[in-house]
Amino acid sequence: MGFAQLVIGPAGSGKSTYCSSLYQHCETMRRSIHIINLDPAAESFDYPVAMDIRELISLDDVMEELDLGPNGGLIYCMEHLEENLDDWLEEELENYLDDDYLVFDCPGQIELFTHVPVLRNFVEHLKRKNFNVCAVFLLDSQFITDVSKYISGCMASLSAMVQLELPHVNILSKMDLVKNKKDIEDYLNPEAKVLVSELNQQMPPQFAKLNKALAELVDDFSMVNFVPLDLRKQSSIQYVLSYIDNCIQYGEDADVKVRDFDPEDD
Numbered sequence: 001m002g003f004a005q006l007v008i009g010p011a012g013s014g015k016s017t018y019c020s021s022l023y024q025h026c027e028t029m030r031r032s033i034h035i036i037n038l039d040p041a042a043e044s045f046d047y048p049v050a051m052d053i054r055e056l057i058s059l060d061d062v063m064e065e066l067d068l069g070p071n072g073g074l075i076y077c078m079e080h081l082e083e084n085l086d087d088w089l090e091e092e093l094e095n096y097l098d099d100d101y102l103v104f105d106c107p108g109q110i111e112l113f114t115h116v117p118v119l120r121n122f123v124e125h126l127k128r129k130n131f132n133v134c135a136v137f138l139l140d141s142q143f144i145t146d147v148s149k150y151i152s153g154c155m156a157s158l159s160a161m162v163q164l165e166l167p168h169v170n171i172l173s174k175m176d177l178v179k180n181k182k183d184i185e186d187y188l189n190p191e192a193k194v195l196v197s198e199l200n201q202q203m204p205p206q207f208a209k210l211n212k213a214l215a216e217l218v219d220d221f222s223m224v225n226f227v228p229l230d231l232r233k234q235s236s237i238q239y240v241l242s243y244i245d246n247c248i249q250y251g252e253d254a255d256v257k258v259r260d261f262d263p264e265d266d
């Protein structure tokens with residue numbers, strides 16, 4: 001049985017930074033972890049790259065040879081990955097042992113978890129290889145400064161949830177940028193009526209019904225709640241990691257400590 005995190009979320013939400021902080025944390029804890037780059041457009045890394053999609057296909061080549069722009073090029077690369085699951089991925093995975101822990105750093109294009117099935121097929125492949133996989137969706141904490149941005153972030157997370165059908169953890173990243181911690185409380189476990197009244201304040205009255213429907217959708221799923229992550233604090237990284245481990249039943253036999261996260265402490 002292997003374990004894997006699929007790190008997704010909008011462009012710039014902090015996925016690669018999260019991966020490198022997680023790597024460092026595990027290094028300190030003497031815990032084995034392998035980070036895999038699935039972003040064909042990535043250029044530099046703060047973590048040792050265990051597997052790299054760029055060894056399979058180069059975005060620059062694709063853009064040049066097929067005359068595609070960066071986003072079309074990326075979709076092409078990901079579809080190429082999909083076609084090579086049975087050879088490239090299969091071969092790469094052979095380097096890993098049964099109980100290895102893999103973290104996939106994905107690209108930020110929203111298309112990947114809305115209508116292109118590549119990640120879904122990727123995950124199916126991992127499952128067949130006996131991996132317990134968790135989707136880790138990062139949303140930049142700055143999204144909560146604007147309720148309509150926040151709702152769009154929740155919708156992106158929901159579509160990933162619905163498409164991937166995996167255990168799913170939402171993380172509010174970049175907590176170091178949040179000045180007033182009280183501001184975020186309403187957004188960690190959002191309530192429909194708070195969201196509706198804020199949306200209504202911002203928008204003309206003809207949107208009231210739509211706002212209500214959207215807010216209720218977020219509320220109904222009630223799976224949309226967020227775990228705050230402050231990368232400056234080891235305790236915060238550890239909390240998030242334990243939370244995810246729990247979702248994928250990692251270390252059930254071992255004595256893994258889970259303790260409550262206190263934003264003030266470190």
Ligand SMILES: Nc1nc2c(ncn2[C@@H]2O[C@H](COP(=O)(O)OP(=O)(O)OP(=O)(O)O)[C@@H](O)[C@H]2O)c(=O)[nH]1
Nearest residue numbers: 010011012013014015016017018107108174176231
């Ligand atoms: N203050 C702060 N900045 C962060 C944090 N995490 C990431 N950033 C910054 O946010 C920007 C984007 O971070 P990345 O980790 O590259 O984000 P990404 O989600 O991998 O981006 P794409 O791969 O392009 O989708 C960079 O400038 C980071 O330095 C954080 O916890 N705090």
Ligand SMILES: [Mg+2]
Nearest residue numbers: 015016039042
């Ligand atoms: Mg990245």
